[in-house]
Amino acid sequence: MFNDKESFKQVFRETLIGKLGKPLEEASNADVYKILGNMIRENAGKNWAETNQKYKVDKDKQVYYFSMEFLIGRLLGNNLLNMGVLEVVREGLADLGFCLQDIEEEESDAGLGNGGLGRLAACFLDSLASLQYAGHGCGIRYKYGLFEQKIVDGYQVELPDYWLQNDNVWEVRREDKQVEVRFWGAIETREENGRLVFDHTQYEAVRAVPYDVPIIGADRRHVNTLRNWSAESITQPSRTFGSFAGTDYHKFLEYKRSVESISEFLYPDDSQYEGKLLRLKQQYFLCSAGLQSILRTYNKLALPIELLPDKVALHINDTHPTLLIPELMRILMDVHGLGWDEAWSITTRMVSYTNHTILSEALEKWPIQMVRELLPRIFLIIEEINARFCGELMSRYPGDQNRIEQMAIIHEDQVRMAHLAIVASHSVNGVAALHTEILMKREMRLFNEMYPHRFNNKTNGITHRRWLLHANPDLANLINQSIGTRWVSHPQEMIGLIKYCEDASFQEQVASIKRQNKLRLAEYIYSKHSVHVDPDSIFDVQVKRLHAYKRQLLNILHILHLYNQIKDNPSMDMVPRTFIFGAKAAPSYHLAKRIIKLINTVAEVVNKDPDVKGKIRIFFLENYSVSLAEKIIPAADISEQISTASKEASGTGNMKFMMNGALTVGTMDGANVEMHEMVGDNNMFLFGLRAEQVMDYYQHGGYHARDIYNGDSRVKEVLDQLIKPGPICCHATEFESIFHSLLDNNDEFFVLKDFASYVETHVEIDRAYRNRQEWLKKSIINIGHSGKFSSDNTISRYAAEIWNISPVRL
Template sequence: MFSSKEKFKHTFLKRLEMLFGKSFSESTPRDHYQTLGHMIREFVSNDWITTNERYLATKNKQVYYLSIEYLLGKLLRQNLMNLGVEGIVEEGLGELGIELTGLEELEPDAGLGNGGLGRLAACFLDSLASLNLPGHGHGIRYKHGLFEQKIVDGYQVELPEQWLRSGNVWEVRKADLAVSIPFWGKVESRNENGRLVFRHLHAETVTAVPYDVPVAGFNTNTVNTLRLWNAEPAQFPFHKDVLKYKRETEAISEFLYPDDTHDEGKILRLKQQYFLVSACIQSILRSYRKQHSSLEQLHEYVCIHINDTHPVLAIPELMRILIDEEGLDWEQAWHITTNTISYTNHTTLSEALEKWPVHIFQPLLPRIYMIVEEINERFCRQLWEESPGDWERISQLAVIADHYVKMAHLAIVGSFSVNGVARLHTEILKEREMKPFFHLYPDKFNNKTNGIAYRRWLLKANPALSALITEKIGSSWTQSAHELTQLLQYQNDHTFLRQLEKIKIDNKQKLADIIYKQNGVAVDSMAIFDVQVKRLHAYKRQLLNVLHIMYLFNRIKEDSSYEMTPRVFVFGAKASPGYYYAKKIIKLINTVADKVNNDPQVGDQLKVIFLENYLVSLAEKIFPAADVSEQISTASKEASGTGNMKFMINGALTLGTLDGANVEIHELVGDDNIFLFGLTAEEVLHYYRHGGYESVEYYHLDQRIREVVDQLVNGFFPDVYNEFEPIFDSLLGENDQYFVLKDFAAYTNTQEKVGEAFRDTLGWQQKSLINIAHAGYFSSDRTIKEYAKDIWGIRPLY
């Protein structure tokens, strides 16, 4: 159907009539989108079936990637691009009077993820298929995702994401593969033939129904699967109100990250996590049994990878099935489990390492808790045998301690591999956060620096730049990202640098049009577009950025002779609904924006934009337009970051701390092509260990700091009385946990260097080119090859 433009048009019109029972002249744009989506899914179905049959026939090892979120973005053009039919479809639709870009706008961003964790998972699925590797994703089919963000009077307001309002054209419901998940109830044990047998009685059962989404690789016949599980009522329990049971069941797959500031929310989150892993493992074992008669070799043919701690219950769930349903003894089951499960850690923040109160965990998951308790008992016994009497060590490392189940500890003890996601992050894990575990299991720990699906973030998001690159170095870079280094031969070619500049200005104008449409603010595409888009969190230090903007505003107002390089500061971020402090930062950004953007003395020198509801589809417009990539987290706090890589491959220059993958970006591009400032990770960790930092000293010694901090509470923002006192208190009363004031002067000075460098147009474009040329290292293809070889033990099937 996509072999030629004429064939496509004929099939499209025919399929439209069949699907909707109406003629083309009566059809709507949504009819066109649905028709094209069905055609694409039908087109890949043959390769999808063939891929799955090949996996069954070859009996090679496969990996199953478990993640609580997948931030997929829109799939229409991505699928057309990967299948190599984008040009035919766009031309054919054009001749029918239909714009492909218009159909793209009708596709909602899938509400299956929120931040870097989910986007990484989506990038990994793309690379697995593109590299012909046997890899499957498992997640939850959230009805509403996280939330749709609206900014009302500067405040974040959360509305349900209605992404499934018109269905999801990419999914296939597989009701025949549904499985049952038990909650609550009680566990009875009895002796059968000398063996202790456990039965879970009076459980409240939920049905998990899979919806499969095809994942087509780029320029290959491999089509892998993302399986999303939907929670539906099973048999209605007699002892419970039917409507309440229905509501509680459907809530499991309703929202991503429900508010867990109260016990009810904690129960729901824990339900989600067990629902995901139990459904996945039951599904994995069903597939495994089609090829193998015994589960004793499971680890030789299957790797289950847990993306952060959310799916860690895969460990006790696999143990439960192996012991209770397959009749294996503990030692056999533990050997299989600990050689099947691998774990990626995504944080150095101890407060972000999940732990669950026993009083919630035990009644909700009675049999799973028994198994976790046994894992803990055996592990603590091992620690005692190694260091008799060292109670402090046991308390520090135990899986269950102080009435909490510690999920990261369970992940490390129950897996064969623990990896960080940037070299610095992994070293911090080994030397600080998980040092005792590293000493206990040195061979488990390894690093896999994150990567991005660069074809989406360059080939799809920035077609003009992609075309220029292909014109200069050929198209092989679309298969092998390291080929981008060939661009270095053009770093002194003024004609090429001018072409780069024109593409950037065009992309900035497109973003300026979006800004005007959404925010009603006109911005100059010739100004520096200085961008910080990421999840809103105190350690990411959006506050440092906005305090610097306040300083620039003060300087313009106080010194009429001051001339700065015109700057447009762009923010995009969602704050978790229960994260009070982060929501205050959003309000501050919008309050500053309102003051700056409406001051005639400031004019076009300075503009501040907060783009609401930051999503993948919006990110695809932002990254190609950015001149400066703000990566200013407190050193040692950002595990890796992947936004820094997306900015880099689109030619933005990093302004950042030596944190996460910024360290590796710096090593690749050199001192002259990145703007670094601030404390190092070693210095930050030294302050945390030994003290010595007093934020009040910086407040008193630096007049610039004192002025902007005072403006938070002195009536400078007249309509927001007391609004920003929590921010003021965090900086002075709570001693500025993330060293915002400590790094302020260095950040401000470095920002001045950015402005000076931008005035040298060709020099800036040269720096931009060097960043693009070295960004190929951060391809998720490279990352996945490392996972496949070093952890998962899988290989391409073509």
């Protein structure tokens, strides 16, 4: 492509003129981004083609990772890094009068995901390519992302996230790879050559067109594919609906709108029937289109269908893509003519499933009638799977009707997708040791008893290339200077940093890098809020999806308590704190949206109060995204990982903060448990109930939130401020729902129970931060141990223990 700065500048100038007909002097930042992005993608194209050809010629086993989300963020910087030309391009652009950081800001965050589920999938794709595995992503090309969040008068307002408005330079439309997906209609049966044949008639056809994004590995030569499907109308109106006038044309327009809605929005509101139906459509659309494409690729290998499990692995990222199980059965039986037993054997050897939650609302269930009407053939197959599974249960556990009802795939007019995924998979994994233990011993105990070798743990991971090398290059360079560069390809070797944890010179360099990152974030905050931030204050950060179990509420109630202390004693001695929040609440999640309003209300009161004198600053940074996280995480001193113990499956934000030197204040939940095993009590701040205590309260009762309200004056004071007239409560009913969720609903997530412990822990944080050398020692120990949480390690375990794939040497 180009080997040095001068050749880059020459190629860039020529491409700019050739593509846009503009001299360099007239080029805008948007022009530079477009040209640079196209240059990188086109140059990756050769390796992309060679990678795919290698897979085809050698007939390597390939894994296809199905996910409704791929939160890939911006790709320009990450691709430049993986192609080994980041510094060449940075310096070359500077010579041409442009700043690479400004150019990166021209790229929209891809609206293909929402939170941790989608970011994990993106990290996995990066690791698959970087470790040279044949592994691809299968997703949907949403026209609009979740939503663009604006904060207006403290409230969340949702605007359309039209991230494709300026096109996506990284994707390639593959119209020649389109497939047809069918909905509705009827199933007619007939006998042919002694076997029953199922004909799908009167269906509505949808055209699925793939848009491929190259996933460039760290060796730059290995390029995998993220294939996102777009739903389009199948034909022109004149071919299907007759004339362009009258009823036929209106029918076509209605059909077209219905079709395009399938890939229009990420997670349409499912609080009403129409939204639920659209979500089910999306899920089947992804599964059917993806499987048809995969099997078409397999057919080109000219191998018998019986060898399919030896060449293809299918992975379900949470329950959303579970319909690929009955869809694969349909294709194997109805298209390839296999019998049930043969098709079932192939399916169960190909499919593996990752469970991401123990929250009941996230364990998907679909109404029988909806599935039967929308997907008539698929429902028949699910019904047969359930009948055969229940028959097996009756044989194993005769007379145990209660067990059968608890485990059935279809029960009480609902299709339980998690049960279907478990029954039809050869592997079911949790995403942290504690999460997997809870699944095996509690939530999925009956399935674990029946399939004792099926469940396993694969703790989540993050790609250190994006979250350290790209997001925090100064720290990465310091690590290179200290222990060499081998850690970049073997991240667990970051443990070598531990020997520097008490080295005064190394500590000062870490401190200097952290302060520069804090200054950059302070500049960003000033640009958004016009408020100066003290870079010597503790940057205390909680950025993640807004949900009651993640307990942003606990955080803001503690801040309100701190404010009350300052009002009582304006001269109190404390290390200044800058509290930073970032989160989106689902549009229909009213309690979560009220918590956002509360955070912003407290921020407005505190930040303007002269009595505070800079001791506390609070900022809610709107429209939290991957690119915003890249600014926040390197600057954090404290990482708030305070979910109710037993509720967070793993977390990956905790790993990103740890890798960038922040210290964790957290519960013993998710991957926090494994972080604690590595760094010990002295290097993180633990508080609150343990998982077994939480589960005991849920099972046996005994917790009364009002007892804490009546017994702890601090709790009573902050809760009363939510409902009694004053600076926080300007409208009598504004925060009533929060108040009642804690007291009348008995504090489902133990916010009040953990309040005292949380307050004491923050007092400990204040003391610890005053000892600069000890704090830096803790920070370095966390950085050194963080390499274990690289997604490279996680993917290596998936590859060896679940997918049975090996690296492909190019």
